Amino acid sequence: MSRIFVLLFFLLLSAxxxxxxxxxxxxxxxxxxxxxxxxxxxxxxxxxxGSRLSVVKNGNTAEYQYVWVDDKLAVRSTFSDWLFKTEAGAGDTLYLYEQYAGHPMKIKLIRINKSKKNKS
Known part of the structure; x- marks a missing residue:
């Protein structure tokens, strides 16, 4: 079953x-x-x-693969897979919703403007 999921994921990724x-x-x-x-x-x-998602935490970077499926963001790592429903918020905010281990998870993100960040 996991092989089918991996195959499906890479087919979606290449589409x-x-x-x-x-x-x-x-x-x-x-x-x-x-x-x-x-x-x-x-x-x-x-x-x-590209098709990579880098997550930086405490100076350490983890790399994941991702693909868009309709309005959902599918993220795959070595140990876990997530499927987030996305919702645009006010301004440059984005919400991600996920069922993780049977518990709903809500994440609020804000876009970083690199040019403004570098000037300060």
């Missing part, structure tokens, strides 16, 4: 999908995470580039 509501590449930071968890803690940076 020409319409990008979701995020204009890629983009870098985001986690503002809030409900419930509080270590997967996506406030202050973490998420950078979408």
């Amino acid at each position: 020409a999908c319409e990008p979701g509501p995020v204009k890629l590449p983009a870098t985001w930071t986690v503002l809030e995470s409900e419930p509080a968890n270590n997967l996506f803690a406030p202050g973490m940076e998420l950078c979408f580039a």
